[in-house]
Amino acid sequence: MNPFLRADFSKQFRAGPVIRAEALExxxxxxxxxxxxxxxGKTTLLRCLAGLEMPxxxxxxxxxxxxxxxxxxxxxxxxxxxxxxxxxYALFPHLTVAGNIAYGLRGQGVAEQxxxxxEMLDWLGLNGLxxxxxxxxxxxxxxxxxxxxxxxxxxxLLLLDEPLSALDLPTRQRLRGELRRLLxxxxxxxxxxxxxxxxxxxxxxxxxxxxxxxxxxxGPVAEVFRRPANPNVAGILAVETVQPARILARENGLxxxxxxxxxxxxxxxDLPADCTEVFVCIRAExxxxxxxxxxxxxxxxxxxxxxxxxxxxxxxxxxxxxxxFPLVAILTRQASVELALQERGxxxxxxxxxxxxxxxxxx
Amino acid sequence: xxxxxxxxxxxxxxxxxxSTLLILPPGVALAWFLARRQWxxxxxxxxxxxxxxxLPPVVTGLVLLQLFGRxxxxxxxxxxxxxxxxxxxxxxxxxxxGVMSLPLLVRAARTAIEEVNPALEHxxxxxxxxxxxxxxxxxxxxxxxxxxxxxxxxxARALGEFGATIMVAGNIPGxxxxxxVAIYSSVLSGDDTHAWTLAGISTGIAFVALWFGERSQRRxx
Numbered sequence: 059m060n061p062f063l064r065a066d067f068s069k070q071f072r073a074g075p076v077i078r079a080e081a082l083e084x085x086x087x088x089x090x091x092x093x094x095x096x097x098x099g100k101t102t103l104l105r106c107l108a109g110l111e112m113p114x115x116x117x118x119x120x121x122x123x124x125x126x127x128x129x130x131x132x133x134x135x136x137x138x139x140x141x142x143x144x145x146x147y148a149l150f151p152h153l154t155v156a157g158n159i160a161y162g163l164r165g166q167g168v169a170e171q172x173x174x175x176x177e178m179l180d181w182l183g184l185n186g187l188x189x190x191x192x193x194x195x196x197x198x199x200x201x202x203x204x205x206x207x208x209x210x211x212x213x214x215l216l217l218l219d220e221p222l223s224a225l226d227l228p229t230r231q232r233l234r235g236e237l238r239r240l241l242x243x244x245x246x247x248x249x250x251x252x253x254x255x256x257x258x259x260x261x262x263x264x265x266x267x268x269x270x271x272x273x274x275x276x277g278p279v280a281e282v283f284r285r286p287a288n289p290n291v292a293g294i295l296a297v298e299t300v301q302p303a304r305i306l307a308r309e310n311g312l313x314x315x316x317x318x319x320x321x322x323x324x325x326x327x328d329l330p331a332d333c334t335e336v337f338v339c340i341r342a343e344x345x346x347x348x349x350x351x352x353x354x355x356x357x358x359x360x361x362x363x364x365x366x367x368x369x370x371x372x373x374x375x376x377x378x379x380x381x382x383f384p385l386v387a388i389l390t391r392q393a394s395v396e397l398a399l400q401e402r403g404x405x406x407x408x409x410x411x412x413x414x415x416x417x418x419x420x421x
Numbered sequence: 422x423x424x425x426x427x428x429x430x431x432x433x434x435x436x437x438x439x440s441t442l443l444i445l446p447p448g449v450a451l452a453w454f455l456a457r458r459q460w461x462x463x464x465x466x467x468x469x470x471x472x473x474x475x476l477p478p479v480v481t482g483l484v485l486l487q488l489f490g491r492x493x494x495x496x497x498x499x500x501x502x503x504x505x506x507x508x509x510x511x512x513x514x515x516x517x518x519g520v521m522s523l524p525l526l527v528r529a530a531r532t533a534i535e536e537v538n539p540a541l542e543h544x545x546x547x548x549x550x551x552x553x554x555x556x557x558x559x560x561x562x563x564x565x566x567x568x569x570x571x572x573x574x575x576x577a578r579a580l581g582e583f584g585a586t587i588m589v590a591g592n593i594p595g596x597x598x599x600x601x602v603a604i605y606s607s608v609l610s611g612d613d614t615h616a617w618t619l620a621g622i623s624t625g626i627a628f629v630a631l632w633f634g635e636r637s638q639r640r641x642x
Contacts, residue, residue: 110543135546142547148540152562161558162548211548 062086062247063215067116067126069106077102077271079116084215088263089241089248091279093255095294099271100251101145104217107249108142109135120215141208141216141246146224147200149192155179155203156188162211178206182240197225198233205237209244216241216248222257231328234260235418255297259283259337259417267291280337280419284384298342298376298386302419305334312358312411318383323358324414336416344413345387347377347397348406357408361385365403368394375399381407422618425595430622433600436511437579440518441526441572448523448575449568452530453556471524473585482517482588489516489589513590514597521582522575529574533567534560566638573634577627 061083070076077099084090092100105111107118109131118126125133149158156175163171179185182202192200201221208216221237222230238260241248250261258265262279274294275287283300286292303317308326315322317338324338346357363381370376375394377387385407389397399405454460455467473481489496489507499505507513537560545555561568583601590597592606600623607616 108543108547110547135543136549136551138547139549140547142544144540144544146540148538148544150541150544150559161545161550164549164554207548 063107063118063120065103065107065116065118067106067113067118069102069111069113071102075099075271077106078273079103079106079113080273082266082273084247084249085264086247087245089250089261090264090266091258091262092249092251092266092268093258093262093294094253094268096253097270098268100253100268101219103268104219104249104251107215108140108217109133109138110142139211139214141211141213143201143204143208143216143218143221145220147192147204149200149203149207151192153191154188155184155190155192155195158192158203159206159210161207174210178210182206196229198229201225201233205240209246213246216244216246218248218250220251220253222254223252235328235330235333237261238418255283255295256339256415256417259300259339267294269294283337283339296341297339297415298388299338299340299345299384301338301383303336303338303416305336305416313416315416320361320382322361322409322414323411324416325412327416329416329418333418335419337419339415339417340385340409340413342376342386342388344409345379345385346408347387347389347393347399348408349397358411359407359409359414361407361409363405363407365399365401365405368399368401379405379407422622426618426622428595429598429600429603429619430626432511432598433580434626436514436518436599437576440515440522440579441576443515444519444523444526444575445572448526448571449530449561452527452568453534453560455527456531456534457560470527473521474524478521478582478584479588481520482585485513485517485520485585485589489513508589509591509593509597511590511597514586514599517585517589518579518582521585522578525578526571526575529571530564530568533564533571536567537563570634570638573630577630580623580626580630 063084065079065082068076068078082103092103094100102111106113109125112131113126115129116126117124120138123133125131125138150161153161159175159178160171163174166174175188179188182205184199184202184206187195187199192203195203222233225233234257241261252258252261259279265277265279265282266273267275267282269290275282275291280300280302283295283297286295292298301317303315303322305313305315306321307314311326313324313326315324315336315338322338329336361381363379363385365377366380367378368375369378370391373391375389375391377389377394377399379385379387387407397405451470455463486508487493491497491500491506496507499507507516541559541563542555545559550558581601583605586599587602592598592602600619604616604619604623607619
């Protein structure tokens with residue numbers, strides 16, 4: 059299938075690094091996440107797609123329209139039919155909630171505009187706030203108004219820049235699931251910029267990993283997390299094990315999961331009550347390996363494992379295990395020598411329940 | 422206060438209002454171009470606009486007199502094309518007041534526009550707004566307090582303008598004489614009482630204008 063949007067450009071700020079979008083493709087369905095550490099160029103890339111920054115060279119083609127080519131924005135921002143949600147939301151401070159949402163609806167009849175605004179307020183649970191000014195809203199409410207404003211005019215491409223980063227932690231955790239649900243409902247091709255791997259996993263269908271201004275890996279989100287192209291990408295993602303799992307039972311804030319052929323216990327956290335299909339995310343340094351003798355230690359999850367590979371990475375050793383599902387552990391070289399780990403040998407992997415992160419998966 | 426005095430006050434106020442209204446659209450447009458666009462010659466225009474602030478007003482008046490006199494380039498053209506004479510008429514008063522107060526308006530409006538977060542203008546563009554709509558619905562409403570302060574300053578300046586006015590419009594009682602000019606000629610003719618009466622009126626008008634302006638600035642956005 060042809061991509062919905064194709065971009066191939068570079069942009070350099072004075073005395074800054076060169077940002078390169080090499081053969082960036084955005085699918086016509088689902089959410090593409092641009093992921094990378096701060097300073098990796100993901101926001102610049104997004105702003106170039108919106109036409110708010112001008113690339114130096116290259117081209118941006120959306121559908122059958124050329125947006126940018128030959129050093130010129132052929133189609134200016136106003137004609138790109140975008141929905142853009144910036145990091146700080148940039149709500150118009152002098153307009154009410156309804157006025158903000160209606161801003162992009164010019165050219166429609168008054169009745170039509172009012173109906174669309176009411177629909178948006180309803181959809182996002184903002185009823186009763188329509189006459190408020192942005193300064194009178196909480197962070198979470200502002201975020202939803204910004205989304206409503208972007209979506210109201212039925213854009214053909216939705217761009218969200220760190221949509222949750224301006225919020226405090228509890229609100230962010232609550233809205234992560236909500237925003238994911240909203241983006242699925244919309245079915246507008248979307249690009250979300252984030253540096254939070256849980257957001258990336260939660261929102262994304264496709265993942266584009268950026269580092270120092272370049273695309274270092276791309277692919278379906280679970281695929282990229284599971285198989286980082288190189289240690290550099292793995293370091294950026296910072297989650298070595300990502301596996302699909304199903305929640306079998308919940309009790310006292312703990313969930314029992316089936317992963318591969320084994321069961322794990324994890325802390326439920328902010329997972330929605332009706333969610334059963336999840337990804338389990340385990341960072342390699344959170345996996346403890348032990349000799350069989352250690353019986354008294356307290357981690358919930360004790361998994362007999364077979365060593366698949368032992369890879370030396372400087373002072374650390376990366377151990378790839380099979381414990382009913384593929385699991386990666388990182389040890390100091392000394393520890394791995396003491397444990398006498400070798401390929402096809404047996405060991406015991408211990409993981410504390412709070413160190414298994416659960417992220418919703420599927421529809 | 423005689424009938425002539427009332428006429429004088431009315432005339433001066435009308436001239437100040439007229440010149441302020443006249444410079445408002447080009448002044449705000451210029452402020453926007455200075456705040457939001459880069460163009461060759463920007464620094465030169467900036468300096469020329471601000472020049473009347475630092476030049477002795479009589480010098481500004483002298484330049485205007487040269488430009489708009491019957492034999493000056495602009496005056497000659499206006500007379501030839503439209504049969505309009507400017508110098509030593511009320512039009513010259515408006516011209517002098519406008520030129521003298523324009524820098525105050527432009528500087529205040531420019532600062533106000535620069536303080537509007539460009540991200541809001543960007544968002545408006547992503548929502549389909551063209552440059553004109555962005556200006557009218559986002560930039561100007563958000564800069565309005567600063568622009569209003571500039572209008573007020575310009576009006577106050579126009580009320581008190583003396584040097585440029587007397588050069589280019591002269592002192593023709595009932596036709597071009599403004600309050601400050603009348604005060605000056607009262608003092609020259611030894612009529613101190615009259616001078617003080619007019620000075621009191623001037624102070625009163627300025628006071629009311631500033632007080633009103635301060636109050637409206639303090640309201641919530």
